[in-house]
Amino acid sequence: MFQHSESILRRAFENGMHELGELWRGINFMKRIYGLSNITNIIKDGDLPYPTTHQSEVAGMSIDLRNVSFSYPGGKLNAKALDDVPFSIKSGQLVILVGSNGSGKSTLVKLLARLYDASSGQVLVDGQDIQGYKMVDLRRATASLTQDHHLYPLSLSENIGLGNPTQVSETNMILDAAKKGGADSFIAKLKQGLSTILDPQTVQYSVMVQASDKTQVEKLKKTTDIPGGERQRVVASRTFMRFTSGTVKLVIADEGSSALDPEGEWELFKNLREERQGKTMVFVTHRFRHLTKFANVILCMKDPRLVESGTHNKLMKIPDGEYFKLYYIQAKAFDS
Numbered sequence: 001m002f003q004h005s006e007s008i009l010r011r012a013f014e015n016g017m018h019e020l021g022e023l024w025r026g027i028n029f030m031k032r033i034y035g036l037s038n039i040t041n042i043i044k045d046g047d048l049p050y051p052t053t054h055q056s057e058v059a060g061m062s063i064d065l066r067n068v069s070f071s072y073p074g075g076k077l078n079a080k081a082l083d084d085v086p087f088s089i090k091s092g093q094l095v096i097l098v099g100s101n102g103s104g105k106s107t108l109v110k111l112l113a114r115l116y117d118a119s120s121g122q123v124l125v126d127g128q129d130i131q132g133y134k135m136v137d138l139r140r141a142t143a144s145l146t147q148d149h150h151l152y153p154l155s156l157s158e159n160i161g162l163g164n165p166t167q168v169s170e171t172n173m174i175l176d177a178a179k180k181g182g183a184d185s186f187i188a189k190l191k192q193g194l195s196t197i198l199d200p201q202t203v204q205y206s207v208m209v210q211a212s213d214k215t216q217v218e219k220l221k222k223t224t225d226i227p228g229g230e231r232q233r234v235v236a237s238r239t240f241m242r243f244t245s246g247t248v249k250l251v252i253a254d255e256g257s258s259a260l261d262p263e264g265e266w267e268l269f270k271n272l273r274e275e276r277q278g279k280t281m282v283f284v285t286h287r288f289r290h291l292t293k294f295a296n297v298i299l300c301m302k303d304p305r306l307v308e309s310g311t312h313n314k315l316m317k318i319p320d321g322e323y324f325k326l327y328y329i330q331a332k333a334f335d336s
């Protein structure tokens with residue numbers, strides 16, 4: 001009797017502690033959301049509409065980097081994430097950005113998406129300084145598919161439909177986007193299909209807890225109702241939904257397929273390529289071998305500089321070159 005009461009008491013105490021922990025996490029989460037409203041955007045907005053009336057409505061974005069250098073605010077003293085990088089991407093080109101870890105690939109695409117401004121040098125979009133354009137127009141014209149995208153505690157249909165909010169209830173468009181993003185098969189296996197609501201406790205593990213709280217992030221990752229590969233498929237489907245807006249002129253895919261199996265990744269890039277009409281595409285991936293024959297330009301980074309650029313055939317003619325080396329390393333790592 002005593003033992004029974006003690007075990008009930010202990011369980012009640014443990015449950016109470018667990019609930020307290022949840023409450024504490026919830027309060028911290030809310031605090032961080034309210035904290036966001038105090039953050040001011042240090043990137044200055046421009047006033048030029050994009051696309052301008054001179055630009056073709058149907059052409060992809062052209063991009064020129066003029067000797068761009070960049071250091072992260074608060075990063076290591078004098079550490080450059082990009083050093084004197086020049087290149088040109090013509091409207092509608094498919095570009096593959098390669099390089100070893102930490103060579104500056106993600107930083108480069110963050111500058112193209114204007115998440116940061118260059119510390120020196122200039123980024124030109126369709127011949128004009130990127131800083132002159134209205135940010136909202138540039139965002140509307142850019143679709144980014146990265147590892148960091150979030151899912152929301154909404155239905156799968158809404159999670160995909162948010163790519164084009166005006167069409168969020170168009171089931172056929174959403175189904176088509178899910179197919180292109182590779183999410184259709186796993187969604188079909190769910191009892192509630194597209195109507196499945198993602199669990200608010202687990203779906204946003206990366207924002208529910210501090211990223212530095214690694215144990216908690218790992219715990220939530222394990223209990224999440226949608227595993228990594230499937231998350232990426234849903235996020236990719238949202239990108240395809242975004243294309244239905246007709247406003248996208250630049251597509252950036254930065255390791256947005258890293259959690260997919262090779263077949264899933266191949267399929268995703270094939271479907272992206274099929275949407276090329278009127279869009280410039282920049283793909284960042286360590287598994288680039290299957291893409292090389294489609295690339296107009298390959299940009300090869302080596303910390304933190306652009307060391308080679310050109311077609312696959314041109315770069316493979318530099319036998320001790322960086323691209324040549326990466327090509328064989330990744331071929332061994334991923335194709336065996």
Ligand SMILES: Nc1ncnc2c1ncn2[C@@H]1O[C@H](COP(=O)(O)OP(=O)(O)OP(=O)(O)O)[C@@H](O)[C@H]1O
Nearest residue numbers: 072074075081099100101102103104105106107108
């Ligand atoms: N937010 C940040 N603050 C400070 N330094 C950063 C930040 N993000 C990246 N860096 C540094 O900038 C450099 C370039 O990083 P970046 O992420 O662009 O490389 P990457 O080529 O995309 O690497 P990977 O292939 O591993 O994704 C690295 O030295 C990195 O440590």
